[in-house]
Amino acid sequence: MPTLSARGAQIPVIGFGTSQLGNCGEIVATALKLGYRHIDTAWKYGTEQGVGDGIKASGVPRKDIFLVTKVSHEYLKADAFAHSVEESLERLQTDYVDLLFVHWPAIDGTPLAETMKALAKAKRDGKARHIGVANFNIALVEDAMRLCPEPLSVLQAEYHPYLDQGKVLAYCRKAGLAFMAYCPLGRGRLFKDPVLAEIARAKGRSLAQVALRWLVQQGNIAPIPRSSNPQHMAESLNVFDFSLTDAEMKRIHALARPDGRIANPAGRAPKWD
Numbered sequence: 001m002p003t004l005s006a007r008g009a010q011i012p013v014i015g016f017g018t019s020q021l022g023n024c025g026e027i028v029a030t031a032l033k034l035g036y037r038h039i040d041t042a043w044k045y046g047t048e049q050g051v052g053d054g055i056k057a058s059g060v061p062r063k064d065i066f067l068v069t070k071v072s073h074e075y076l077k078a079d080a081f082a083h084s085v086e087e088s089l090e091r092l093q094t095d096y097v098d099l100l101f102v103h104w105p106a107i108d109g110t111p112l113a114e115t116m117k118a119l120a121k122a123k124r125d126g127k128a129r130h131i132g133v134a135n136f137n138i139a140l141v142e143d144a145m146r147l148c149p150e151p152l153s154v155l156q157a158e159y160h161p162y163l164d165q166g167k168v169l170a171y172c173r174k175a176g177l178a179f180m181a182y183c184p185l186g187r188g189r190l191f192k193d194p195v196l197a198e199i200a201r202a203k204g205r206s207l208a209q210v211a212l213r214w215l216v217q218q219g220n221i222a223p224i225p226r227s228s229n230p231q232h233m234a235e236s237l238n239v240f241d242f243s244l245t246d247a248e249m250k251r252i253h254a255l256a257r258p259d260g261r262i263a264n265p266a267g268r269a270p271k272w273d
C-alpha cells in the first residue's frame, strides 16, 4: 500500500472509515485481514471499542496499523480534552493513536489556543504520534497552525466528485498538510452517476474504484471509505494498478455541484471555502 508523508507521518493512502458501523469488531478484523492498515474512528462514532476489539482479533501487530481518532467538539477545553483522549485510548485498547484530530471547531467559545495546547500536549505525552484538525476552513487551519505548539500534519475534510475542494487542496499542498478525504464515495450518492458509470465500464473497474482512483491520483489525498461488505472492502483497496487519463480526470472534476456537500451540520459547520 503506498503511503503519504506529512511531517514525519507515513499514512497508508487508503484508510478504512468506521462511522455508523456500531459494534464493528468483526468488520474491522476483516478489513485488517484484507490488507487495510489505516483505520479511522472518533470518540463520537461509538466505534472505538469495536475498532480496538477488531485490531486484537485480527492478529495484525498494533505497530503496523495507522490508527486515527478524534476529540468531539463538546470536549475542547483542556481538562475535557485530556479526559476524552484517555477514554478513546481505553476503548481502543492501546497506549497511543497515530493521528489525533479535533473533530469540528468549537461552537461554545472555547479559545482555539486552549484546544491547540491540549492537542499538542497529547502529542508531547506520547498519546498521539501526529496531530491534525478536521472540518476547519482555511482561516481556522491557519489560526490552528499558528497557535499550536506542535506541528499539524493533516486536515481531514469531505471530498468526492460532487464537491469542489480545489482551494482547500491547494492550500494544504502549500502548507505541507496531507489531506484526508472523508465521504469519498459521497456516502453512496455517487453510485447512480452516469459519467462515473461510463468511465468504470470503459476501465473494466467498479464505480467505487474509479471514484477512489480519481482521489488518489490527484496526490496528497488519503480517502477513507467505509464498508461492511468484504467484497467492497477488497475492491476499494485495489486502485493502484490502473490510472485515469487526463480527460477522464477532468470529466470527473466537472461533476462538482454547488449542493454537493453532505456533512454540513447547522450551527457547527464553519463557513466553508
Ligand SMILES: NC(=O)c1ccc[n+]([C@@H]2O[C@H](COP(=O)([O-])OP(=O)(O)OC[C@H]3O[C@@H](n4cnc5c(N)ncnc54)[C@H](OP(=O)(O)O)[C@@H]3O)[C@@H](O)[C@H]2O)c1
Pocket (backbone or CB within 6 Å): 016, 017, 018, 019, 020, 040, 041, 103, 134, 135, 156, 157, 181, 182, 183, 184, 185, 186, 187, 188, 206, 208, 209, 224, 225, 226, 227, 228, 229, 231, 232, 233, 235, 236, 263
Ligand atoms: N471528520 C468527519 O467529520 C467525518 C465525517 C464523515 C465521515 N468521516 C469518516 O469518513 C468515513 C467514510 O465516509 P462515510 O462513511 O460517510 O461514507 P462513504 O465511505 O463515502 O460511503 C459509504 C457507503 O459506500 C458504500 N461502499 C463502500 N465501498 C464500496 C464499494 N467498493 N462498492 C460499493 N459500495 C461501497 C458502503 O456500503 P457497503 O457497506 O454496502 O459497502 C456505504 O453505504 C466515515 O466512515 C468516517 O470514518 C469523517
